[in-house]
Amino acid sequence: MQNTPPEQTPPCHCHGGFIAEHDHGPCVNHALERAATLCRERGVRLTPQRLRVLELVWRSSRPLQAYALLEELRVQQPTTAAPIVYRALDFLIQQGLVHRIESQNSYAACRHPDAVHDGQFLLCTHCGRAVELESRPVSEQVRAAAEGVGFEVSQQTLEVHGLCPRCQGGPQHG
Ligand SMILES: [Zn+2]
Ligand SMILES: [Zn+2]
Ligand SMILES: [Zn+2]
Structure with missing residues (x-):
C-alpha cells in the first residue's frame, strides 16, 4: 500500500500540449464534469x-477559431449555423470556462474555471500551442500600474508570445 502517488495531480492542470504527451481524454472528461457542476x-x-x-475547445491543444468549431459541429449536425457557435462561446466566456485570445481571434479552454480571473496566456509562435498562467501577482501588478496612471481597468488579457x-x-521530457 502506498500513499498518494505523484501521478494523481489534478488532471485539469495538464496544460494541454505543453507537457509531455499524455492521454488527454481523462483531462477532458474531468473538465466537462467540473463545468457541469459549476x-x-x-x-x-x-x-x-x-x-x-x-x-472541442478542451480537446484541442491549440486555441480554436470559431470557424474551426463550426466545422467540427457540422460533422455531427450539418445544419449548425454560425450564431449557435458564437452564442455558445459567449456563454462559456461569461462563465469563465473559456478565454478569448484577442491577438488570434481564437478561444482556449480555461484550466481553472472555479474562480474568476484574468486571462494570461503563453502562446507558442511555432506550434500554436497555448498555456494558461494564473498569476494573481501579475494581474495585481498590471492593475496597480494602470491605476498609477489614472487608468481604470475593466478587463485584462495578457498574451505572451514565444517558444514552448x-x-x-x-x-525532451518523458
Ligand atoms: Zn491533459
Ligand atoms: Zn482561466
Ligand atoms: Zn511550440
Missing part, C-alpha cells in the same frame, strides 16, 4: 450545444 451550482444551463463546444519547450529544440 453551471448547476450557478443555476445556469450548460446545454448539449454549449457542452459540445466546450469539449518542445519548439526550442531542447531536451
Whole structure:
C-alpha cells in the first residue's frame, strides 16, 4: 500500500500540449464534469450545444477559431449555423470556462474555471500551442500600474508570445 502517488495531480492542470504527451481524454472528461457542476451550482444551463463546444475547445491543444468549431459541429449536425457557435462561446466566456485570445481571434479552454480571473496566456509562435498562467501577482501588478496612471481597468488579457519547450529544440521530457 502506498500513499498518494505523484501521478494523481489534478488532471485539469495538464496544460494541454505543453507537457509531455499524455492521454488527454481523462483531462477532458474531468473538465466537462467540473463545468457541469459549476453551471448547476450557478443555476445556469450548460446545454448539449454549449457542452459540445466546450469539449472541442478542451480537446484541442491549440486555441480554436470559431470557424474551426463550426466545422467540427457540422460533422455531427450539418445544419449548425454560425450564431449557435458564437452564442455558445459567449456563454462559456461569461462563465469563465473559456478565454478569448484577442491577438488570434481564437478561444482556449480555461484550466481553472472555479474562480474568476484574468486571462494570461503563453502562446507558442511555432506550434500554436497555448498555456494558461494564473498569476494573481501579475494581474495585481498590471492593475496597480494602470491605476498609477489614472487608468481604470475593466478587463485584462495578457498574451505572451514565444517558444514552448518542445519548439526550442531542447531536451525532451518523458
Ligand atoms: Zn491533459
Ligand atoms: Zn482561466
Ligand atoms: Zn511550440
